[in-house]
Amino acid sequence: MEQIDVKILDRDYRLAVTGETKPRLLEAVQIVDEKMRSIRDAGRVSGVDRIAVMAALQLAHELLGAQQPAAGTPSAELLGRIRKMREDLDAEIARQQPLF
Numbered sequence: 118m119e120q121i122d123v124k125i126l127d128r129d130y131r132l133a134v135t136g137e138t139k140p141r142l143l144e145a146v147q148i149v150d151e152k153m154r155s156i157r158d159a160g161r162v163s164g165v166d167r168i169a170v171m172a173a174l175q176l177a178h179e180l181l182g183a184q185q186p187a188a189g190t191p192s193a194e195l196l197g198r199i200r201k202m203r204e205d206l207d208a209e210i211a212r213q214q215p216l217f
Contacts, residue, residue, distance in 0.1 A: 126153045126165060152176060166210040173206050 118133050123146045134142050152172040156162055162171050177199050 125150045126157065126168065128165070148176070166213060169206060169210065173202060177202065 118135055119139070120131055120133050121139065121143075123130050123132060123143070125146060132142065132146075149172060152175060153168050156168050156171050156175075162168050180199070181195070
């Protein structure tokens with residue numbers, strides 16, 4: 118497992134990644150950074166934690182729209198992944214809350 122340093126919305130993060138998943142993770146970092154910058158630049162949301170939550174919601178909404186089964190309900194796997202993302206975001210916001 119390799120550790121890489123990335124920057125999202127001008128903040129540094131160290132991530133653990135395997136060689137085969139590194140390109141996809143770097144692409145995800147770029148997508149998240151772009152989404153967060155667009156939200157921040159729109160000026161309607163302030164605070165990194167709120168920007169992160171809005172970005173997560175928008176990305177999850179896009180993911181649901183792109184991968185929704187024909188019956189109109191998301192798969193259990195997809196819902197589980199979204200739930201995990203939400204839990205990870207909540208944990209990160211709680212961890213960084215003392216900084217603000």
